[in-house]
Amino acid sequence: MAEHHSFDVLVLGSGAAGLTAALTLAQQYKVGVLAKGGLSDGATSWAQGGIAAVLEPGDTFDSHIEDTMIAGAGLNNRQAVEFVIESAPEAIARLAALGVPFNSGEGDQWHLTREGGHSHRRIVHVDDATGWAVQQALEKSAHDHPNITLVPDRVAIDLIMGRHQQRFSTSGRIHGVYALNRGTGLVETFTARATILATGGAGRTYLYSTAPRGATGDGIAMAWRAGCRVSNMEFMQFHPTCLYNLEVKNFLITEAVRGEGGQLKIPTTGERFMPRFDTREELAPRDIVARAIDHEIKRLGLDYVHLDISHKPPEFVREHFPNIHAKLLELGIDITTQPIPVVPAQHYTCGGVLIDLDGRTDAPGLYAAGEVTQSGLHGANRLASNSLLECLVFGEASARHIMANWDGLPDPPPIRDWDESRVTDSDEEVVIAQCWRELRRFMWNFVGIVRTTKRLERAKHRIDLLRQEVQDYYSAFRVTPDLVELRNLVEVADLIIRSALHRHESRGLHYTLDYPKTLPVPADTILVP
Incomplete structure (x- = not known):
C-alpha cells in the first residue's frame, strides 16, 4: 500500500529558499520539506562567495539596483x-540572528568584500564558504522546529493536479506531489494546501557545470508540465573560473579571487589578456x-587559462581563501x-518558472x-552574490503570501495512488546513461557560451529524437531516480534551445554569432505550455 503524507504546506527543496520559507510558515503551520537526496546536497551549500547587500557607508540601494540592471543588460x-535589494539588509539580519558567523570587519561591522559588477564592497561572507554556513544554520533551526518535518531522499516526479483526484477534475490547482522514496523504491503521495518549489537550477544539462549532481531542472520541468509559463531559459550563466582538474570535477574558484587582485593569464606566455577585452579587466x-x-x-x-594571485602576500591569500588554499x-x-x-563551466540558471513578487506561479496553490x-531580478545575467x-x-x-491568504486555500481532495499497473522493471538501464551523456555533450557544444543558429537547430533536432526515446522508456518502465532526472533534463534542454532560437539578438549571457547586436x-x- 502506497504511503500518503499530508501537511499544511509542502516545500520541495531544502536549500536557502526552501528552508527560509519553511521557518517562516512554521510559526503557524505544519510544514513538510522534501529533499531529493541529503538535506545539504543542494546548491546553497556550494556557494563560496557571499550575499550582496547595501551595508557600507556611502553605498545606496540605488547603486545596488543600478549595478544589478547593468549586469542584467536591461532585461x-x-x-x-x-x-x-531593499529587503536585503533585513534578510541578512535574520541569518545573523540564526547564528550565521559572518566575518567581522572594523568595529561592530561585518567584513564586506567586492565582486565583479559591483561598484561598492557589499558582499557579507563567511570566509570562502558562505553557503555552507548559511545552510547549516537554516538546517539546524528547521531540524529543531516542532512544526517542520524534514524528509530526505524523496525524488519528486510530478505535481498533483485535478486529473490525479479520485473524482477526476480539469482543475489546474496544485495539491502536492508524487515522490519516489529512494529507500523503498515506492512512489509516495504528499498533499498540502500550498506547495512551494525551491528545487534549484538546471546546470546538469551541461557537460561542465559547477552545480550539484541534483541540479537537473526538476522544478522547472514539473511546473511546465503542470501548465506554468517558463521564461528566459536561454540565459545560462557560465562561471569563468572552475578548476581544471581531470580528477576533481566542479570545484569553483570564487569570483572574490579576482575581486582581491587575481589576474587571468595565458599559460604559455604569462601574458594578461582581460585588458584586451574590457576596461574593467578581471572585474568585468x-x-x-x-x-x-x-x-x-x-x-x-x-x-585552460591561468588565474594567478601569487603576487599578493602569502598570508593575505591564506587568510582570504583558506578553503581554496587547503583544497588546492x-x-x-x-x-x-x-x-x-x-x-x-555552467554555473547558474537565470531563467525559470515565471513568478510575481509574492512568489506565485501560474498554477493556483503553487509558489516558487x-x-x-524567473523573478525578474537577474535579467539577462545574474550579478554576483545576488542569488x-x-x-x-x-x-x-x-x-x-500563503499566511496572509490561508483561508482562500482549499484542503486537498482525495488523491489517487501512483499507478504502476502497466509498467515493468527496466532491463536496459544503459539507455538512460547513454541519453544523459549524449544530452550533456551536445548542449555543451551547441548551446554553450557562444552560439549559432545552425548549432541550435542541430541541438533541437537531437533533443526531439531524445524526447521520443525517453517518453517511450518512461511509459514502459518503473520510475527510478535516474529516469526521473533524465526526463526532466530533456524537458529543460528543449526549453533552453527553444528560447535561444527565439532570441534574435545578443544580450547578456545569450551570445550568438548570427545576431551579434543588441x-x-x-x-x-x-x-x-
Whole structure:
C-alpha cells in the first residue's frame, strides 16, 4: 500500500529558499520539506562567495539596483530588483540572528568584500564558504522546529493536479506531489494546501557545470508540465573560473579571487589578456570574462587559462581563501606561489518558472523561490552574490503570501495512488546513461557560451529524437531516480534551445554569432505550455 503524507504546506527543496520559507510558515503551520537526496546536497551549500547587500557607508540601494540592471543588460524587472535589494539588509539580519558567523570587519561591522559588477564592497561572507554556513544554520533551526518535518531522499516526479483526484477534475490547482522514496523504491503521495518549489537550477544539462549532481531542472520541468509559463531559459550563466582538474570535477574558484587582485593569464606566455577585452579587466561581469576565456582557449588551442594571485602576500591569500588554499594544496597547487588552471563551466540558471513578487506561479496553490524561478531580478545575467539573496527574499515572500491568504486555500481532495499497473522493471538501464551523456555533450557544444543558429537547430533536432526515446522508456518502465532526472533534463534542454532560437539578438549571457547586436528594446522570452 502506497504511503500518503499530508501537511499544511509542502516545500520541495531544502536549500536557502526552501528552508527560509519553511521557518517562516512554521510559526503557524505544519510544514513538510522534501529533499531529493541529503538535506545539504543542494546548491546553497556550494556557494563560496557571499550575499550582496547595501551595508557600507556611502553605498545606496540605488547603486545596488543600478549595478544589478547593468549586469542584467536591461532585461530585469525593475520592481523586482527594487523589492529584493531593499529587503536585503533585513534578510541578512535574520541569518545573523540564526547564528550565521559572518566575518567581522572594523568595529561592530561585518567584513564586506567586492565582486565583479559591483561598484561598492557589499558582499557579507563567511570566509570562502558562505553557503555552507548559511545552510547549516537554516538546517539546524528547521531540524529543531516542532512544526517542520524534514524528509530526505524523496525524488519528486510530478505535481498533483485535478486529473490525479479520485473524482477526476480539469482543475489546474496544485495539491502536492508524487515522490519516489529512494529507500523503498515506492512512489509516495504528499498533499498540502500550498506547495512551494525551491528545487534549484538546471546546470546538469551541461557537460561542465559547477552545480550539484541534483541540479537537473526538476522544478522547472514539473511546473511546465503542470501548465506554468517558463521564461528566459536561454540565459545560462557560465562561471569563468572552475578548476581544471581531470580528477576533481566542479570545484569553483570564487569570483572574490579576482575581486582581491587575481589576474587571468595565458599559460604559455604569462601574458594578461582581460585588458584586451574590457576596461574593467578581471572585474568585468561574468559573461564577458567567460567569453574572453572561451575565446583565448579556442584561439590558442588551450585546455585552460591561468588565474594567478601569487603576487599578493602569502598570508593575505591564506587568510582570504583558506578553503581554496587547503583544497588546492591537496592537489599539489600552492596558490601563494603558483597560478590556478581554470576553465568556464555552467554555473547558474537565470531563467525559470515565471513568478510575481509574492512568489506565485501560474498554477493556483503553487509558489516558487530561488534558482528555479524567473523573478525578474537577474535579467539577462545574474550579478554576483545576488542569488542567495533572491532565495532568502522570495522564500520569505511566498511564505508571507500563503499566511496572509490561508483561508482562500482549499484542503486537498482525495488523491489517487501512483499507478504502476502497466509498467515493468527496466532491463536496459544503459539507455538512460547513454541519453544523459549524449544530452550533456551536445548542449555543451551547441548551446554553450557562444552560439549559432545552425548549432541550435542541430541541438533541437537531437533533443526531439531524445524526447521520443525517453517518453517511450518512461511509459514502459518503473520510475527510478535516474529516469526521473533524465526526463526532466530533456524537458529543460528543449526549453533552453527553444528560447535561444527565439532570441534574435545578443544580450547578456545569450551570445550568438548570427545576431551579434543588441536590440533597442529588451523583451523577455516567455514560453507558454
